[in-house]
Amino acid sequence: MKTKFNCVFLDYKNHLLCVLLIVFGGTTIFASTLFQEQDIVQTFSEFKGTVIDGKSKAPLSFATLTVDGTNISTVTNSDGEFLLKVPNTMVDSSIRISFLGYQVKTVPLSNLNGENIQILLEESATQLSEIKINVPKDAITLVRAALNKKSEHFINEETVMTAFYRETIKKRRRNASLSEAIVEIYREPYSSSKSDKIKLVKARKSTDYSRLDTLALKLEGGPFSALYADVIKYPQYIFSENDFSNYEFSFDKSTEINNRSVYVVKFKPHENIVIPMHYGKLYIDAETFSLVSAIYNLDVENREMAAKMFVKKKPNRVTVYPTEAAYRVDYRTQNGKWHYGYSNLQLTFKVNWKGRLFNNVYTLNSEMAITDWTKALDDSFTRKETLRPTVILSDEASGFSDPEFWGEYNIIEPEKSIESAIEKINKQMERRKENE
Structure with missing residues (x-):
């Protein structure tokens, strides 16, 4: 053409x-x-969830999630949703969730196993x-x-x-x-x-x-x-x-x-x-x-x-x-x-x-x-x-x-x-x- x-x-x-x-x-x-x-042999684990405001329950876009002690990180989308892939050797780690104007929260990855996971952040001014x-x-x-x-x-x-x-x-x-x-x-x-x-x-x-x-x-x-x-x-x-x-x-x-x-x-x-x-x-x-x-x-x-x-x-x-x-x-x-x-x-x-x-x-x-x-x-x-x-x-x-x-x-x-x-x-x- x-x-x-x-x-x-x-x-x-x-x-x-x-x-x-x-x-x-x-x-x-x-x-x-x-x-x-395709069938893929995975050497990593996936963790999904949503980051929301602790009071209004509104999704928080662009919140940062980082695996403690590493440079591995991602951000939430406009719906507050995230998908984090972590090597299987690190599944016992925790993640830090931060968002502008909110208190930082640390969550063990083991807490993110399940459906409809929500992480609530509290506002801090x-x-x-x-x-x-x-x-x-x-x-x-x-x-x-x-x-x-x-x-x-x-x-x-x-x-x-x-x-x-x-x-x-x-x-x-x-x-x-x-x-x-x-x-x-x-x-x-x-x-x-x-x-x-x-x-x-x-x-x-x-x-x-x-x-x-x-x-x-x-x-x-x-x-x-x-x-x-x-x-x-x-x-x-x-x-x-x-x-x-x-x-x-x-x-x-x-x-x-x-x-x-x-x-x-x-x-x-x-x-x-x-x-x-x-x-x-x-x-x-x-x-x-x-x-x-x-x-x-x-x-x-x-x-x-x-x-x-x-x-x-x-x-x-x-x-x-x-x-x-x-x-x-x-x-x-x-x-x-x-x-x-x-x-x-x-x-x-x-x-x-x-x-x-x-x-x-x-x-x-x-x-x-x-x-x-x-x-x-x-x-x-x-x-x-x-x-x-x-x-x-x-x-x-x-x-x-x-x-x-x-x-x-x-x-x-x-x-x-x-x-x-x-x-x-x-x-x-x-x-x-x-x-x-």
Whole structure:
């Protein structure tokens, strides 16, 4: 099948997400997504459950679960669900569950054997005035301290991190595409200005282009988009020296994470700024001034300028602009040092076709979680193994096959809606093959 598209190359330098919209001349394409179950000799045990608020019983998204004394970890999905795979030699261990603003909880893995396991976390709040340390004179001083202390409090040696990465695309509320990958990240020390390298270990995808209304949406950058959300390692994407003075910083009510007091700093661009800039909250450890988490958005009110930041290719007869751009990055500690642990990026935008009465709404989500890591034993990946920062993961992946490989790796538990979408696509594939 021939792919037809008209290109409009727009400036998206220094931004995390780049979207490519490509027209497929009306032809429906199905990815090969048939998943065959196989008998697998497991050397690991699976533990499933849900992390919820102890009072409201609401699910807690992005809670971190770590096996005590190891680097093995995962995060809960948007429904608070988790799936943790632990080597059989460690089933007598315990796990630590932490979530921003809640008390840390330690649970023996033996307590997670059974159905409908729920882990309840209790909320914990600390008043800013109760923190018994030298309080910075103002919020901007605290933020600068957090950005400048990376050499002191973050991992300052080369490491190789194993990570799970996922991209999803929805047309309105319907899932249309899912791509997942296991990657290894060669992380440079936080004090180094060198960029990290990423090696693709395995990738898989499930795509139903018939739901995309002849548009093939692709996310350029793949795992790099998620990695560059690391504000400490890559401040140029949000707090470059040129942009820093354009922000207004102020204190919000403090909180607690991992049983440690945390300052909360709100930031937003000054009122006279007209270009799209970020706004949100930074969570900074009160003792070390280390960044614990950042949750923020890009102001996309200026449609034309915001679109230029994201869209690299699109047909001439289509107008595209973002309506939301949301980001999150969380850090973890190991042996007294902080490191990147998880990030999530979500972009929602409208697509208007010339001559059509109604528009379409698409949502792209990109997330990555570190599931294990070790000190680097060699200098780097080879050039042939290293992905380019412009990689398109969906072009590298092929089907939902090889369950034996995926079995041993920790992944983020899929949302029920995604599982349902994959099942429906597989059924479509089966019917299509039967009719051929």
